[in-house]
Amino acid sequence: MQRPAWSIALICVAVVTASLTDRSTAGDKDGWVAIFNGKDLDGWKISYGGKGNPQNSTWKVVDGVIVGEGEVSHLFSPRDDYVNFEARAEIMISDKGNSGFYFRTKFGPGFPQGYEAQINATHADPVRTGSIYNHVKIFKQLHKPDEWFTYHLKVQGNRIWVTVNGELLYEYVDQAKTHSKGHFAFQQHNLGSVVKIRKLEVKELK
Helix, strand or coil, X not given: CCCCCHHHCCCCHHHHHHHHXXXXXXXXXXXXXXXCCXXXXXXXXXXXXXXXXXXXXXXEEECCEEEEEECCEEEECCCCCECXXXXXXXXXXXXXXXXXXXXXXXXXXXXXXXXXXEECCCCCCCCCCXXXXXXXXXXXXXXXXXXXXXXXXXXXXXXEEEEECCXXXXXXXXXXXXXXXXXXXXXXXXXXXXXXXXXXXXXXXX
């Protein structure tokens, strides 16, 4: 399998790992806000995409877990002004499923205009969880389908740190400064795919 071009994405990983770990530990005590309340999707918005019937795409809360399935659609956080932050989510994707954890993204039809942290363990698309779609590609499987895993993103200016299951993968510097602020969003990619989210928290940074 092709391996990612780490040289364009990694900057001082050892130093960043220590820094990110320290901040995460401190954040457990201060500054973290739950975006998903564990009960309902009050304030969230859904955008449908593709040529299918929107009624064939559903987002609902079942036993404290967000469940997305059906045809192409995206679920957007109530707020659209997140800029610099740490965000952490607990996610599950089905076997052969495909989804995305968007950030700094705009609300609108079709596939959102924003950064997408890929969610994919076994889908035919070889770009796996840990990737920032169209920016950094990870081809290694970092978690199994149908099991919970954690995403931890840190975004400061044009710098993005991506951590999966407690392992810092890289720091990416987007020289083009492609997206500056926006919603968080989750993707339902295609029929047969099921994505679940049981926690989404954010700590905004100055």
